[in-house]
Amino acid sequence: MENVVLIIHLILALSLIGIVLMQRSEGGGLGMGSGGGGVGGVMSGRAAATALGKITWGLAAAFICTSIALTVIAASNSADSSVLDRLGGTAPAATEEQTDAPAGSDLLPPSSSDAPLVPSAN
Secondary structure (H helix, E strand, C coil): CHHHHHHHHHHHHHHHHHHHHHCCCCCCCCCCCCCCCCCCCCCCHHHHHHHHHHHHHHHHHHHHHHHHHHHHHHHHHHCCCCHHHHHCCCCCCCCHHHHHCCCCHHHCCCCHHHCCCCCCCC
16 A cells, blocks of 8 residues: 555656746746747637646645655554564663663763762872
């Protein structure tokens, strides 16, 4: 199922790129879209822009839907196990020394009670 959605997602992405590149530049920066009547005068420039705009919006909505679907599929696949389980490694077993220490104590700076006792040289 994931592969089917991924292939549809890639086709939508390529189609969206193609449709956006076919649209006329609004600012006229490239100067290519200044032609007039289209093919044989059947479609005006404004009608073509509207049709391409609708296709762009449709492809963009479908692209977002497939993105969400892929995210849901990936989340459901990873909910069963952790990354370490999928790699085949096991987490190191906790020793007695680690279990006696309070949680988060390794993140704190050493206190004066943690300092080694050094005999004074009198």
